[in-house]
Amino acid sequence: MSSSTPARTLAHPAISARLLWLALAVVAVLSLLTYLVAFDQGAVSQSGMYLHELMHDGRHLLGVPCH
Amino acid sequence: MPSFLSVLLRGLLAGLVAGLIAGTFAYFAGEPRIDAAIAIEEQATHSEPTTGEDHHEDELVSRDGQRAGLFLATGLFGVAMGGMLATAYVLLRRRLRTRDDGRAALLLAGGALLGAVVVPFLKYPANPPAVGNPDTINQRTGSYLLLVVLGLVAVWAGALGHRALRPDAPDWQRAAAAVGGFLLVTVVAYTVLPSFHEVPDDFPAALLWDFRLASLGTQLVLWTGIGLLFAALLSWSGRRPTAAAPLPGGEPVGADEARDGVDAPARP
Numbered sequence: 634m635s636s637s638t639p640a641r642t643l644a645h646p647a648i649s650a651r652l653l654w655l656a657l658a659v660v661a662v663l664s665l666l667t668y669l670v671a672f673d674q675g676a677v678s679q680s681g682m683y684l685h686e687l688m689h690d691g692r693h694l695l696g697v698p699c700h
Numbered sequence: 701m702p703s704f705l706s707v708l709l710r711g712l713l714a715g716l717v718a719g720l721i722a723g724t725f726a727y728f729a730g731e732p733r734i735d736a737a738i739a740i741e742e743q744a745t746h747s748e749p750t751t752g753e754d755h756h757e758d759e760l761v762s763r764d765g766q767r768a769g770l771f772l773a774t775g776l777f778g779v780a781m782g783g784m785l786a787t788a789y790v791l792l793r794r795r796l797r798t799r800d801d802g803r804a805a806l807l808l809a810g811g812a813l814l815g816a817v818v819v820p821f822l823k824y825p826a827n828p829p830a831v832g833n834p835d836t837i838n839q840r841t842g843s844y845l846l847l848v849v850l851g852l853v854a855v856w857a858g859a860l861g862h863r864a865l866r867p868d869a870p871d872w873q874r875a876a877a878a879v880g881g882f883l884l885v886t887v888v889a890y891t892v893l894p895s896f897h898e899v900p901d902d903f904p905a906a907l908l909w910d911f912r913l914a915s916l917g918t919q920l921v922l923w924t925g926i927g928l929l930f931a932a933l934l935s936w937s938g939r940r941p942t943a944a945a946p947l948p949g950g951e952p953v954g955a956d957e958a959r960d961g962v963d964a965p966a967r968p
């Protein structure tokens with residue numbers, strides 16, 4: 634919508650390809666972090682179920698599906 | 701505009717602090733309920749014949765360790781969510797038609813709370829330990845993640861509904877269009893996704909309710925904290941004279957976005 638009305642552009646410049654790649658990389662890293670905290674069953678962390686059990690209370694209280 | 705990196709750092713910091721605050725809330729509101737649920741589980745286990753002394757032998761982390769781990773979990777989760785919010789902010793800032801950076805940050809955090817937390821919670825509410833069926837964990841996780849995405853789509857549909865009407869339409873009509881767009885996607889998502897009923901019939905209803913309130917409260921504290929802290933940190937950077945200078949192509953500051961929030965009226 635805003636792309637068709639450039640006059641509406643506010644303080645923030647158009648998004649460059651470089652910024653888009655950077656954002657994609659950041660989202661990938663943060664997704665991995667989210668996965669390790671909230672969804673891993675020991676497969677990726679290679680810690681057995683240690684990390685899973687360590688953060689188990691948080692996982693349940695954050696409302697993520699668990700055992 | 702501050703660089704992506706500086707916005708990102710503000711989001712990560714806001715997320716870390718909000719995560720630790722949410723962890724503190726969860727510690728006081730949620731831990732007693734987790735302890736109660738575990739006690740019920742142990743009762744059930746101990747009433748059955750056991751081979752060993754008790755089943756704690758194979759536990760990897762002690763209860764005290766898990767209580768500390770709660771803060772690790774909410775802190776790291778907050779960092780991840782704060783970073784996601786900051787990234788979304790950078791990518792979507794121009795599309796949020798408000799000149800107020802803090803308002804834009806709060807709108808995004810509110811949208812995330814509604815779409816990624818409240819919508820999934822109402823169909824897949826949090827359960828205390830010892831309630832879920834391990835055999836369905838993959839299905840439940842997949843459906844939950846899908847509903848997080850669909851919840852965010854629903855919020856987006858609400859924003860589209862709001863913008864679909866002429867800017868001079870009465871507020872109630874634009875609000876109705878927003879709610880309509882949001883509900884349309886939400887109802888379809890709720891209908892299409894499977895339901896799971898895995899709480900044992902004899903699990904105390906009051907305990908379940910209290911646990912779910914504590915869980916929802918934890919996410920509420922988390923996202924309120926992220927939104928407010930991120931907005932505050934943004935305004936802190938916004939005080940620099942360069943950012944306060946008049947903007948090329950910008951609109952004159954008007955009362956319009958104060959009234960409209962997401963969607964300031966189009967230029968005449």
Ligand SMILES: [Zn+2]
Pocket residue numbers: 685689699700
């Ligand atoms: Zn678990």
